[in-house]
Amino acid sequence: MSRRFEAPKGTFDQLPPASGSRAEVERIMLEQARLAGYQPIETPIFEDTAVFARGVGEATDVVQKEMYTFSDKGGRSLTLRPELTAGVVRALIEHGRLTTGLTKVVCSGPQFRYERPQAGRQRQFSQVDIEAMGSDAPAIDADVVLVGHEVFRRLEIPVTLLLTSLGDPVCRPAYREALLAFLNGLGDKLPAAARARAEQNPLRVLDMKDPLVEELTAEAPLMRDFLCGACKAHDEAVRELLAGAGVEWVEAPRLVRGLDYYVRTTFEWQAGSLDAAQNALGGGGRYDGLSEALGGPPAPGIGWALGLDRTVLALEQAGRLPADPWRLDALVLPLVPAAVVPAQGLVRDLRRAGLVADLPYVERTLNGHMKAAAKAGARTVVILGEQELAAGQAAVRDMTARDQLPVPLDQVVDHVRRVAGGGAP
RNA sequence: GUGAUCGUAGCUCAGGUGGUUAGAGCGUCGGGUUGUGGUCCCGAAGGUCGGGGGUUCGAGUCCCCUCGGUCACCCCA
Numbered sequence: 469m470s471r472r473f474e475a476p477k478g479t480f481d482q483l484p485p486a487s488g489s490r491a492e493v494e495r496i497m498l499e500q501a502r503l504a505g506y507q508p509i510e511t512p513i514f515e516d517t518a519v520f521a522r523g524v525g526e527a528t529d530v531v532q533k534e535m536y537t538f539s540d541k542g543g544r545s546l547t548l549r550p551e552l553t554a555g556v557v558r559a560l561i562e563h564g565r566l567t568t569g570l571t572k573v574v575c576s577g578p579q580f581r582y583e584r585p586q587a588g589r590q591r592q593f594s595q596v597d598i599e600a601m602g603s604d605a606p607a608i609d610a611d612v613v614l615v616g617h618e619v620f621r622r623l624e625i626p627v628t629l630l631l632t633s634l635g636d637p638v639c640r641p642a643y644r645e646a647l648l649a650f651l652n653g654l655g656d657k658l659p660a661a662a663r664a665r666a667e668q669n670p671l672r673v674l675d676m677k678d679p680l681v682e683e684l685t686a687e688a689p690l691m692r693d694f695l696c697g698a699c700k701a702h703d704e705a706v707r708e709l710l711a712g713a714g715v716e717w718v719e720a721p722r723l724v725r726g727l728d729y730y731v732r733t734t735f736e737w738q739a740g741s742l743d744a745a746q747n748a749l750g751g752g753g754r755y756d757g758l759s760e761a762l763g764g765p766p767a768p769g770i771g772w773a774l775g776l777d778r779t780v781l782a783l784e785q786a787g788r789l790p791a792d793p794w795r796l797d798a799l800v801l802p803l804v805p806a807a808v809v810p811a812q813g814l815v816r817d818l819r820r821a822g823l824v825a826d827l828p829y830v831e832r833t834l835n836g837h838m839k840a841a842a843k844a845g846a847r848t849v850v851i852l853g854e855q856e857l858a859a860g861q862a863a864v865r866d867m868t869a870r871d872q873l874p875v876p877l878d879q880v881v882d883h884v885r886r887v888a889g890g891g892a893p
Numbered sequence: 894g895u896g897a898u899c900g901u902a903g904c905u906c907a908g909g910u911g912g913u914u915a916g917a918g919c920g921u922c923g924g925g926u927u928g929u930g931g932u933c934c935c936g937a938a939g940g941u942c943g944g945g946g947g948u949u950c951g952a953g954u955c956c957c958c959u960c961g962g963u964c965a966c967c968c969c970a
Contacts, residue, residue, distance in 0.1 A: 474943090477961065529968055533894075551970085579970090584894075586964065595970055661967090677966075726969055736970085748970055775970035803928065836923085838930040846930095853928060867930075 478583070478591025484794070490780050492790040493623065494576060497596040497774050500619045501574035504611065506598050509573035511555040517545040522761050523554030525728025527668060534581040548580035551727065552597040553755065553771055554762070560601060561764030570602040576776075588746030588778040599771035604756060606705035609733045610713065612770050616737060616750055617715050619774065624788050626740040627749060630720035631710075632692065633703040634671075636731045636756065639696035644670060646689045654684055674722040690721040699732055706733055729755040733770065739782040749782055750774040796846040797823040797888040801837055807852035814850060814862070814880055821881045823888060842867060847888040850880060 475481055482490055498508075517537050524531050536548035549555050552575060560566050560573075576596040583589055598615060600608050613629070620627045635643060651658060651666045651673060658666070662673050662681050674685060695703060710717065717735070725734055734753030752772025759767040783789045798818050802811035811827060818825035828837055841849050851863040851872075862880050865872040866887045875883045 474961070534968080581969080583968070584966095585962085589969075593970075597970095672968095746969075751970055773970055778970065801929095833923090834928050835930080840930085842930040849929085851929080855928085863929090865929075870930080872929080 476591070478585040480590060486780075488794045489783075489789045489791070490776065492793055493779055493783065494594075494596055494776055496622055496790070497619050497776075498574060498576060500615050500622065501596075501598050504572075504598075504615050506572045506574035506600075506615070509556060509559065509575045510577075511552075511559045511575065512549075513578065514546045514548050515555050515558065517547040519554050519558050519762065520547050520550060523557065523729065523758060524551065528726055528728055530581065530726060534583055536580045536582060550579055550581045552577070552579065552595060552773060553599060553727075553729070553752075553758070556597070556599050556771075557601070557755075557758055557764070557769065558762055560767075561759060561762055566601055566759055566765050566767035568602070570600060570608070572598070572600045574598045586746065588775070588781055590777060594776040595773035596776060597771060597773035599769060601759070601767050601769035604702075604754075604768035606702055606733075607709060609702075609706045609754065609770055610709035610715075612752075612772060613710060613715060613735060614713055616772060616774070617713075620737060620749075623779070623783060623790070625749075625779070625783055625786055627737040628740060629715065629717040629735060629737055630723050631707075631717040631733075631735045632720045632723045633695060633699055633732050634725070634730055634734045634753070635691050635695055635699050639694055639699055640691070640731075643689065643691050643694035646694065647671065647673075650688050651685075657684060671724045672726070675724045692719075692721045702732055725751075725753060729758045729761070731756050735772070739778070746778060747782075748775065749779050794824065796826055796841075796844060798825040798848045798850050798884045799837075799841045799844070799846040800825060800827055800850045801834075801841075801852065802827070803834065803851065803853035804857070806854075807857055810857070810877070811850075811852050814852070814877070817881050818884060821885060823881070823884055825884075848884050850884065 517535070520535065521531050526532075530550050535550050538546060540546055556573060556575060560571060565571050574597065576594065578592050578594050580592055582591060585591060598612060600612055617629070634640065647670045648666065651663075651670060659678060659680060662676060662678070665673050665676070671691075673681065674688065676682070720736070723734060723736060730753040732754040736751035737749045739747045739749050750772055752770070754768070754770040756768035758769060759765060780789070798815075800811045800815050800818070802808045815825045815827055828840070832840065838849065846867055848867060849865045851865065853863070856862050856874065859874065861874045861876055863872055864875045864880060864883050864887070869887075873883070
């Protein structure tokens with residue numbers, strides 16, 4: 469026997485029926501985006517390495533140690549996308565979509581980061597992402613957040629929205645200096661890891677989990693108190709709009725992003741139900757300036773992404789996974805050779821009517837077929853035996869009611885629709 | 894990248910101090926007499942004990958290496 473293979477480290481397979489629930493979560497997110505006017509966009513899974521290096525930021529951990537970078541046979545340096553925003557912005561710039569007006573897009577798909585896997589953190593992971601580019605109006609910030617609010621509402625999953633403003637190139641440098649001064653003032657009381665981080669990106673010291681660091685930085689200056697007039701006005705307008713839309717949030721002045729492009733409005737949804745370190749189900753923020761960094765025209769933007777795998781995990785733990793929508797409405801069962809052709813025709817008609825219909829394809833006793841149909845959750849079984857054929861009928865069994873009726877062949881579709889549509893658990 | 898922990902049938906797990914043909918439950922398949930279901934009864938299939946090396950008369954059980962899972966740090970959605 470030859471060697472058996474396993475999925476590569478940090479990747480996983482999605483098999484039915486769990487894959488059905490997962491697809492349903494993705495569908496709900498895409499649907500909410502569509503209702504809010506976001507149009508589908510698709511970009512390559514790999515890009516010129518520089519797109520991410522410049523877009524995400526040379527100094528970030530993502531770029532420095534987590535990218536899947538390789539050379540193709542033409543000697544180009546390419547990178548499997550570690551996130552979606554940079555590629556989307558590159559595409560919008562390339563096709564001249566950022567010169568005028570507002571562009572709202574949504575996309576979904578796998579991304580890749582070389583990390584040590586754990587629950588909710590895989591080397592290949594999927595996100596559903598929305599981006600709105602071309603406006604710095606606070607209303608668009610609220611619009612983007614509202615999409616997420618509705619998604620989590622529909623999924624009936626308890627989340628907390630963390631919200632803050634990271635300032636902009638006008639006010640952040642002064643804050644950075646103040647924070648750095650504060651951290652330096654702590655001297656060697658600060659652990660080495662924190663001091664090292666302070667040199668790279670002092671803001672990130674604020675979200676370290678080391679209790680000692682938390683204690684030492686309890687009185688650290690906060691960006692919130694350093695916002696310039698424009699940022700402050702923007703922030704207040706966003707909050708007013710969100711409050712008006714009934715969105716609740718928690719102030720998170722220490723919320724920090726690991727991607728360099730974020731400015732001003734920044735947010736994250738945390739799962740209350742997810743008992744894991746990776747509990748951010750979705751997050752994002754404003755990234756004015758990213759377009760310019762990628763060689764495009766000035767075009768402010770904001771967006772966020774839903775972590776699909778984590779959201780499914782959280783739904784699982786909360787016992788709220790959406791039902792798998794692939795359950796059979798009708799299993800059509802030809803009992804004699806002469807019934808095979810009419811059965812195929814029935815299946816075609818049922819499917820045309822939008823019902824999930826299938827044949828068994830395997831040899832089994834009638835008893836066996838019934839057992840299998842029950843186990844699979846089929847709502848009806850349409851039996852075509854000798855007697856039924858002779859009468860031009862099918863026996864349609866309602867599996868929930870355990871009730872069976874002879875139905876003329878040309879009425880089977882309507883009958884199944886009535887039975888299957890009615891009693892949905 | 895650092896630390897910890899685990900790895901026995903498709904799934905969840907048993908397998909004292911190493912000792913004949915490795916077990917259970919669930920699941921799967923078949924049967925419980927003519928064409929009818931999830932409970933019940935009977936039966937069957939299914940395992941190079943993650944992989945490699947070592948110690949030993951003998952290893953699923955001990956040692957080393959390696960691969961993978963999980964958890965925390967780190968990072969992030």
